[in-house]
Amino acid sequence: xxxxxxxxxxxxxxxxxxxxxxxxxxxxxxGMGRFPLIVTGRSGAKKSGxxxxxxxxxxxxxxxxxxxxxxxxxxxxxxxxxxxxxKFNCDYIIAIGGGSALDAAKAIAVLAVSSxxxxxxxxxxxxxxxxxxxxPTTSGTxxxxxxxxxxxxxxxxxxxxxxxxxxxxxxxxxxxxxxxxLPDDYTISTAFDAASHLFESYFSxxxxxxxxxxxxxxxxxFEKAVKAIDKLNFDEESRYYLMYSSMMGGLAITHTGTxxxxxxxxxxxxxxxxxxGFANLYFCRPYFKHMLKHEIQKTLHIVAQMGFTDVGSMCNxxxxxxxxxxxxxxxxxxxxxxxxxxxxxKATPGxxxxxxxxxxxxxxxxx
Amino acid sequence: xxxxxxxxxxxxxxxxxxxxxxxxxxxxxxGMGRFPLIVTGRSGAKKSGxxxxxxxxxxxxxxxxxxxxxxxxxxxxxxxxxxxxxKFNCDYIIAIGGGSALDAAKAIAVLAVSSxxxxxxxxxxxxxxxxxxxxPTTSGTxxxxxxxxxxxxxxxxxxxxxxxxxxxxxxxxxxxxxxxxLPDDYTISTAFDAASHLFESYFSxxxxxxxxxxxxxxxxxFEKAVKAIDKLNFDEESRYYLMYSSMMGGLAITHTGTxxxxxxxxxxxxxxxxxxGFANLYFCRPYFKHMLKHEIQKTLHIVAQMGFTDVGSMCNxxxxxxxxxxxxxxxxxxxxxxxxxxxxxKATPGxxxxxxxxxxxxxxxxx
Numbered sequence: 058x059x060x061x062x063x064x065x066x067x068x069x070x071x072x073x074x075x076x077x078x079x080x081x082x083x084x085x086x087x088g089m090g091r092f093p094l095i096v097t098g099r100s101g102a103k104k105s106g107x108x109x110x111x112x113x114x115x116x117x118x119x120x121x122x123x124x125x126x127x128x129x130x131x132x133x134x135x136x137x138x139x140x141x142x143x144k145f146n147c148d149y150i151i152a153i154g155g156g157s158a159l160d161a162a163k164a165i166a167v168l169a170v171s172s173x174x175x176x177x178x179x180x181x182x183x184x185x186x187x188x189x190x191x192x193p194t195t196s197g198t199x200x201x202x203x204x205x206x207x208x209x210x211x212x213x214x215x216x217x218x219x220x221x222x223x224x225x226x227x228x229x230x231x232x233x234x235x236x237x238x239l240p241d242d243y244t245i246s247t248a249f250d251a252a253s254h255l256f257e258s259y260f261s262x263x264x265x266x267x268x269x270x271x272x273x274x275x276x277x278x279f280e281k282a283v284k285a286i287d288k289l290n291f292d293e294e295s296r297y298y299l300m301y302s303s304m305m306g307g308l309a310i311t312h313t314g315t316x317x318x319x320x321x322x323x324x325x326x327x328x329x330x331x332x333x334g335f336a337n338l339y340f341c342r343p344y345f346k347h348m349l350k351h352e353i354q355k356t357l358h359i360v361a362q363m364g365f366t367d368v369g370s371m372c373n374x375x376x377x378x379x380x381x382x383x384x385x386x387x388x389x390x391x392x393x394x395x396x397x398x399x400x401x402x403k404a405t406p407g408x409x410x411x412x413x414x415x416x417x418x419x420x421x422x423x424x
Numbered sequence: 425x426x427x428x429x430x431x432x433x434x435x436x437x438x439x440x441x442x443x444x445x446x447x448x449x450x451x452x453x454x455g456m457g458r459f460p461l462i463v464t465g466r467s468g469a470k471k472s473g474x475x476x477x478x479x480x481x482x483x484x485x486x487x488x489x490x491x492x493x494x495x496x497x498x499x500x501x502x503x504x505x506x507x508x509x510x511k512f513n514c515d516y517i518i519a520i521g522g523g524s525a526l527d528a529a530k531a532i533a534v535l536a537v538s539s540x541x542x543x544x545x546x547x548x549x550x551x552x553x554x555x556x557x558x559x560p561t562t563s564g565t566x567x568x569x570x571x572x573x574x575x576x577x578x579x580x581x582x583x584x585x586x587x588x589x590x591x592x593x594x595x596x597x598x599x600x601x602x603x604x605x606l607p608d609d610y611t612i613s614t615a616f617d618a619a620s621h622l623f624e625s626y627f628s629x630x631x632x633x634x635x636x637x638x639x640x641x642x643x644x645x646f647e648k649a650v651k652a653i654d655k656l657n658f659d660e661e662s663r664y665y666l667m668y669s670s671m672m673g674g675l676a677i678t679h680t681g682t683x684x685x686x687x688x689x690x691x692x693x694x695x696x697x698x699x700x701g702f703a704n705l706y707f708c709r710p711y712f713k714h715m716l717k718h719e720i721q722k723t724l725h726i727v728a729q730m731g732f733t734d735v736g737s738m739c740n741x742x743x744x745x746x747x748x749x750x751x752x753x754x755x756x757x758x759x760x761x762x763x764x765x766x767x768x769x770k771a772t773p774g775x776x777x778x779x780x781x782x783x784x785x786x787x788x789x790x791x
Contacts, residue, residue, distance in 0.1 A: 064440070065438075065439065069434075069435075072431070072433040073432050074432075078430060297427050
């Protein structure tokens, strides 16, 4: 522990975690307002059972549904939803879904009570937002406990995030049951997103004892699901641990943000349609190789806590559980220049240059 | 991990921990208001250097000082301070000191903006409170991150607490430097208070994975100060770890409250003037013996994390570092009946009866 380093910690989300937590906490909804905007994707909220639980808890009371959030939500989508909220004068938001619905809800919460347009979110000071109840239906994003929202900006060919203490959800209701119906591939790609949060936060130059406590708590929980991932055999227990580890990942990155894996991953999602979690761990070999050089103790501690004997076998676990596109030289160079625009590069130990990033793309992409 | 148990977690305090954190975070004070009431004991805030730092940061700006908080603050004292706040129309509170000053500040924060009297705090719903900056000058109470305030009620011959989300400090500024001037005995008794929070929360029937994470993080930090306590040789590092472990104790009990050691300890403070931390650990032998019966795994995990080989040697460590009064039979019976009134008894595993509590007093008291 470095005695000179200042530790800051803040997380005002009221977390309620457990089976049936929506039905068991009806009071939460009563205390929020009169007229919620429910923000979801096209199907996940319904398939998971979360939407039915929420409707029951609202006792069929008045609500407006916006169910058109796409994966990797666009600025134009959140503008559209915010107009709907304004039109119906909604006073709080219930976000149900994966990271896309939750991140979109944060943007909508701001736009619904301001005259900003969507692009302003990325540059202007946020003054106000509707309160949010966040109900995740995947175990990956951790967005239910973070102040971050990640949106896709088409004209910049990448994702950009904004952060504000005002968009911390007021409540996070985490019921692992909502992930029981998730297909295996989606369970794994979202789990890998959680893993990348836990690893990257642990390594971050901004990590503190408190953030590392969350990372390690989440990594220990993730380890209990490693076998289920390998065997494609997700039972209630492994889904419980995955949701818990995903929440810990959210708490960890709230303190530190992410590092290079996220910065590199965005192009894999944007140009190759890789799910976000796969896009990050796609870089596990060059990333952990880099970390072995600059943070050997942390690296070996992660490997041990994950239940592996060495970095190589841990990376094999991640890589054999995803499909990987090949990259050519021009792709690597283009994506590297985009990655260099992400501030998370600077939070990575070992001062990464653009040449380093190109090498990472090449190593990950040539298979 | 029990999959059926609901985990709740909430802590909205903005924590800033580190050497010189008051001087390095002047903006915190600017954002709080115009005219603070500074709440302190008679000497600790000044001796520690914290009061000078705060005055400098306020740039000699207007403030009102109430420096008459006694150890184990009385209802009448907080009423007195609240009148002062009302008279000068203070709009926020800066609490500097040990648990007494911090707990008193929470009561004052409520009374300053209501027509309640002090006793109402223990029974009425709290609607409003002035915002608080909490600056601990001891490592024990954890009060800087809790919603609890413990006051001495003379007519009931004991301490009573109230809790409200509204009295969570808005900021906790923890600078281990403020404990450098603490005398050894005070350092140890407050450290033992932190230890009792960590242990009791870990055992509590209300413990969750999240609360246990905080307990274990704090216990691991406490272990790094065990040698310093035994050798009465407190250096910067051990004081850093003690403050960190004390904060973790506060985070842990925010989730769970305390258990039997606290319930039994109150009479030792009230009738025998034992410092609060000693009063709790005075019961370590019967408490851990009870826990060995009901929570053997947790007990042995604590012993191991504390760096001891068995419960006996860990208890010896605590007991050899305090002075212990003898108790006679009538004392044991009287104190046991008072302890039974504390709700923390019910949070203790193993369903303690009044006879059990009498035995615990007898075992601890006959030496």
